[in-house]
Each structure stands twice: as C-alpha cells, then as structure tokens.
Amino acid sequence: MSRFWSSKTRELKPYVPGEQPREQRLIKLNTNELPYGPSPGALAAMRAACDDSLRLYPDPTGLALRQSIAQAYGLDVEQVFVGNGSDEVLAHAFQALLQQPAPLRFPDITYSFYPVYCGLYGIQSVRVPLADDLRLLPQAYQDNAGPIIFANPNAPTGIALPLADVEAIVAANPDHVVVIDEAYVDFGGESAVPLIARHDNLLVVHTLSKSRGLAGLRVGYAMGHADLIEGLTRVKDSFNSYPLDRVALAGAQAAIEDTDYLAECCARVAFTREKTVAAMREMGFDVLPSAANFIFARHAGRQAAELAGALRQRRIIVRHFQQPRIEQFLRISIGTDEEMDALCDALSGILADQGGC
Ligand SMILES: *Cc1c(COP(=O)(O)O)cnc(C)c1O
Secondary structure, eight states: OOTTSOHHHHHOOOOOOOOOOSOTTSEEOSSOOOSSOOOHHHHHHHHHHOSGGGGSOOOTTOHHHHHHHHHHHTOOGGGEEEESHHHHHHHHHIIIIIOSSSOEEEESSSOTHHHHHHHHHTOOEEEEOOOTTSOOOGGGGOSOOSOEEEESSOTTTOOOOOHHHHHHHHHHOTTSOEEEEOTTGGGTOOOSGGGGGTOTTEEEEEESSSTTSOTTTOOEEEEEOHHHHHHHHHHHTTTOSOOSOHHHHHHHHHHHHOHHHHHHHHHHHHHHHHHHHHHHHHTTEEEOOOSSSEEEEEETTSOHHHHHHHHHHTTEEOBOOOOTTTTTOEEEEOOOHHHHHHHHHHHHHHHHHTOOO
C-alpha cells in the first residue's frame, strides 16, 4: 500500500496464478501446462527469428499469424484477433464487448480471472450457479438479458458443454455478446467456431498455452464476426500496438500450422487422463468427467487441503481452491504417464498411511 496509489489500484483484487516453483525436482501438476514441449517446427521457427531483424518492430497486426489461424479454422483473416496470451485477449474482450449497461453473467464456478477483469473495468456481474453436479445449466442463460462468458470445457471442473447447448445460449441472446473461452477445447470438447458463421454475437477465445505447449510464449487469439474483432483491435491499439514480438509471431504461426503434433499431444493427454481417472476412482475418488487436460476430484474420506499438503510433501503440486462448493476438490493437471503413476502411488500411500475415516 502506498499513498501514491490511485483509488482504483487500492480497490483491485488481482488474480493469483498457480505457483511456478523454482525447485526443479517437483512434479508440477498445478497449472495445466502440457507435459510435452512445443512443436519442433515452432522451436525451429523461433530460433530462426532470432537474428538482426529483432531491431525492427514486429507487424502490429500479426497478419501472417492471423492468416494461418484463419486458414486452420476456415475463417477470414478479419475474423481473427491475436494477443499476448488469451488472458490479454480476454481483458480486451471485457473492455471492448462485455462492459455494457446490462450486467455480465458467468457461472459461479469458472475461470477465476473473470471477476478480476470485472473489478478492473468496473463491470457489474451476476454469478449464475452451476447445477449440483457442477454442470452448466443452459436454461439459466435463455433470457437475452446481458452479455455472457464461460469456459468450455469449464475450469476448474473440466466438464464440457455439448455444442447444441452452446448454440442454444448464443441463439437465445442475440442482443448481447457471448464469449466462449475454449482454452481446453482441443483435449476433448466441441468447438463453437463453426457457429461463428451463423451468430454475429459469438466470440471464441483460444490459447497456445495448453494444447500447444507454449505457455511460456504468451499467445492467445479470438475468433468471431469481423465487427467484434474490430472492437478488440480498437482497444488493443489504444493500449499496446505490439503485444506479440517477432519471435512469438513466428513460433505461434508454426505451432498453429503443425496440426499433426497438436493431435498427437492431445491424444496422449486424453489417454493418460482416462488411465488416471480410472485409477483414482479405484481409490475411492469422485472424479468429474473431464474433457480437458486436468481432472477435478474429491475423496469422501479426506480433506482436499490435507491431501494437497501430503502430496506437496511428496514433491507433487496440485491446485486447491479455497472456494465455496469446491473446497473439497483438487484440480490435477495431466502430466506424463510416469508423472501420473507417481501421483497415483503417492495418493494410495497417503490414503493407506493415514487410515480411513
Ligand atoms: C489457462 C487459461 C487461460 C489463460 O491462458 P493464457 O493464454 O496463458 O493467458 C484462459 N482461460 C482459461 C479458462 C484458462 O484455463
């Protein structure tokens, strides 16, 4: 706290990201990174971009990257926006599209950055409860009453909403923007991108941080009607003309074009996820059905905080949210097969060690 802070700064409640430990020998299952490296072609493109051309500013429009994204998803380049991580893309969407007279609606349990942006931009919001089984209820969003945002698959539950339900929400709210945050869609969800052609109020946000193994590069993108994209661009060009550097533009473009590598990584993660889910259910965990690269699980006989602490002592970090309705769950990212075997060994040791309830 400083007397020089603006009143706005004093009131902010910043997002708290998952821990990025300095210690190397930990098994890190807390921030949903891919356990595999990025596309080898993307690494080569980034190495090639490291030359004297770095003295020049990058393309402020990110045109080549946007063209590759447009081609990959069957869109026009004017329907694609790129930014410095999808968190930045989302921030621009909040300011450009979701800051409206009608309050923004989002689920009570979803990506915890949404309320932070509401605080930053002074956006009123309404939290719409998920069902008791933590599924999103499409019928709760049928009233065309204001803009909407949710993650699909949702975070931190991992539960995917079927595309027909997504379209029902978008179609029922024609006078408001609906943002679908598809950070995890490549691992098993159904993307809403094909709906963009029919709905001018739909914005779909993706990231290279999860399925493409490039969390360290900071690239995300949004897809939607060209008029929505123009709104995002107006905000971006009033904030930072060059959010993506030359290396990031080159690496992201090559990563988007390497669809084979994407498919291979996602298939491996889905396979490991299903093995882990089966093993944990065997141990008595209630594991929500996940279409993402993480699972959300609780154990009837153990406090989640206690399990997270015991795992940490065994050098495994997972995420625990101290939040009503989900405080008994752990969110566990899907690592390599070896890492998940180590997790399951640790969990069965912890459950055996401390006796049942
Ligand atoms: C990880 C995540 C993001 C942020 O992704 P970045 O592109 O790394 O900023 C956005 N939304 C959800 C739901 C996420 O889990």
